[in-house]
Amino acid sequence: MAKSSRLGLVLSALRQEEGFLEAQLGKVRDAIGALGGVGKEYRRLRRTRQVKTVARNVRTMSAAQKKAVSARMKKYWAARRKAKAGK
DSSP: OOOHHHHHHHHHHHHHHHHHHHHHHHHHHHHHHHOOOOHHHHHHHHHHHHHHOOOOOOOOOOHHHHHHHHHHHHHHHHHHHHHHHHH
């Protein structure tokens, strides 16, 4: 696999995780607001956040793609173990 495609996969995973963490942060802020009531600014930010929570370029792998990645990684790690044992 080329470096650029691996980088794309890593970036995609990071973006997905970022979306998840943003959603979690929103829930935490909602809880804090419910407990302490931070006023108009908080409510304005909550409305803005609700509008912005849209999935970004979420790519899913097909079963065949997952199987191909699995085979490549098994081959990669077998080679690493073999090289380490040969030292």
